[in-house]
Amino acid sequence: MLQKRMTTKEIILNVSRALFMEKGFLATSTREIAINAGITQPNLYHYFKTKEDIYIAVLEKLSHEKKEELNKMVEDTSESLYASLLKILNYLRENHPANFSIMSHDMTHEISEENHKYLYQLWQTSYVQPLVKLFNRYETENSIFNSNELARYFYSIIAPFIQKENRFYNKVSSEKILYIFVYGILYSDEKEH
Amino acid sequence: MLQKRMTTKEIILNVSRALFMEKGFLATSTREIAINAGITQPNLYHYFKTKEDIYIAVLEKLSHEKKEELNKMVEDTSESLYASLLKILNYLRENHPANFSIMSHDMTHEISEENHKYLYQLWQTSYVQPLVKLFNRYETENSIFNSNELARYFYSIIAPFIQKENRFYNKVSSEKILYIFVYGILYSDEKEH
DNA sequence: GTCTATACCCAGATAGAC
DNA sequence: GTCTATCTGGGTATAGAC
Numbered sequence: 351m352l353q354k355r356m357t358t359k360e361i362i363l364n365v366s367r368a369l370f371m372e373k374g375f376l377a378t379s380t381r382e383i384a385i386n387a388g389i390t391q392p393n394l395y396h397y398f399k400t401k402e403d404i405y406i407a408v409l410e411k412l413s414h415e416k417k418e419e420l421n422k423m424v425e426d427t428s429e430s431l432y433a434s435l436l437k438i439l440n441y442l443r444e445n446h447p448a449n450f451s452i453m454s455h456d457m458t459h460e461i462s463e464e465n466h467k468y469l470y471q472l473w474q475t476s477y478v479q480p481l482v483k484l485f486n487r488y489e490t491e492n493s494i495f496n497s498n499e500l501a502r503y504f505y506s507i508i509a510p511f512i513q514k515e516n517r518f519y520n521k522v523s524s525e526k527i528l529y530i531f532v533y534g535i536l537y538s539d540e541k542e543h
Numbered sequence: 544m545l546q547k548r549m550t551t552k553e554i555i556l557n558v559s560r561a562l563f564m565e566k567g568f569l570a571t572s573t574r575e576i577a578i579n580a581g582i583t584q585p586n587l588y589h590y591f592k593t594k595e596d597i598y599i600a601v602l603e604k605l606s607h608e609k610k611e612e613l614n615k616m617v618e619d620t621s622e623s624l625y626a627s628l629l630k631i632l633n634y635l636r637e638n639h640p641a642n643f644s645i646m647s648h649d650m651t652h653e654i655s656e657e658n659h660k661y662l663y664q665l666w667q668t669s670y671v672q673p674l675v676k677l678f679n680r681y682e683t684e685n686s687i688f689n690s691n692e693l694a695r696y697f698y699s700i701i702a703p704f705i706q707k708e709n710r711f712y713n714k715v716s717s718e719k720i721l722y723i724f725v726y727g728i729l730y731s732d733e734k735e736h
Numbered sequence: 737g738t739c740t741a742t743a744c745c746c747a748g749a750t751a752g753a754c
Numbered sequence: 755g756t757c758t759a760t761c762t763g764g765g766t767a768t769a770g771a772c
Binding site: 373374376377449451452454455458459460493494495499500502503506507509510511515516518519522526529530531532533534535536 | 566567569570642644645647648651652653686687688692693695696699700702703704708709711712715719722723724725726727728729
């Protein structure tokens with residue numbers, strides 16, 4: 351994917367994605383986006399009406415990409431639940447540019463009400479739904495959690511391990527993270543595996 | 544605690560805490576702090592050199608308060624691990640003004656390097672250490688996690704359930720949250736409790 | 737210790753030439 | 755489609771009177 355062959359709009363979306371996901375909405379300036387895209391700041395406004403519109407476009411593209419990938423990973427029915435979750439976790443840790451916590455905060459605090467609702471829907475269909483499908487296949491009747499809850503918990507638990515900058519959480523292996531989610535801290539105390 | 548009998552500095556710290564914790568460092572303006580404190584914006588600078596200094600002072604006070612409380616809760620050795628964790632979780636959900644994710648992001652992105660290090664130390668001694676003490680009492684040799692890891696995982700797992708604004712996570716009971724941390728999702732599938 | 741006035745900067749966004 | 759120039763508003767912080 352050479353930048354030379356990309357349109358200006360695509361370049362803007364790419365550099366904006368990196369900046370928004372690393373620094374958050376507020377801390378990312380349109381001037382910074384422009385410089386990184388190799389254009390002037392007013393030129394941005396030829397492609398987008400506002401900075402918020404850029405942000406929406408970035409998350410739209412990101413969500414659609416991840417939706418595709420997550421659905422693909424979930425559809426392999428030959429694997430165990432643990433194996434599927436491990437694959438997803440590793441994929442997100444390697445490929446996802448976003449810090450979920452920042453995304454969530456920006457969505458609820460820095461974005462207009464209607465866009466907030468729209469992004470929430472995007473999140474649901476792209477990230478939560480694939481996981482719900484997965485859990486539905488394994489869930490038994492006496493579980494105290496339904497698939498929707500499990501999908502949300504999964505993301506909240508893995509969130510800190512996805513942010514790139516964190517010196518502590520980055521070193522933790524995906525297997526260890528999953529152990530807690532799947533077996534809890536007591537299981538690993540009482541049993542060997 | 545009547546505001547009338549508080550000093551101006553205390554009032555500033557109180558309103559700043561509420562604003563910083565809800566909106567984050569960047570999104571909170573000194574004008575807003577001043578209005579809520581009932582003073583003019585330049586008057587802030589009689590008490591603090593910079594906005595960042597206010598932020599540091601807020602987190603210092605908050606940490607020391609929580610350190611006291613957490614240590615108290617951890618010292619009751621008659622309780623089970625589950626009961627202790629439940630007490631701590633409920634306490635934080637009821638009394639902690641902060642969204643840990645925002646705090647963490649501000650610390651690493653919006654604050655000077657030296658203050659960042661200082662706040663990290665505060666976090667360690669006030670929040671992590673009490674939990675480490677607790678886990679040390681229960682940990683067995685074959686656990687794949689040490690107490691320090693468990694303390695950090697605990698906070699990362701409960702983090703989304705502490706932010707006040709979230710419509711989904713707020714409804715979840717503390718018992719359910721702890722179930723996953725202590726028993727995992729599989730245990731609740733296979734066994735009744 | 738608190739105020740008014742204001743400096744200074746950087747943000748998002750627009751006008752209009754090329 | 756991209757630019758230069760610029761508007762407008764908000765931010766943090768300072769000067770200096772009371």
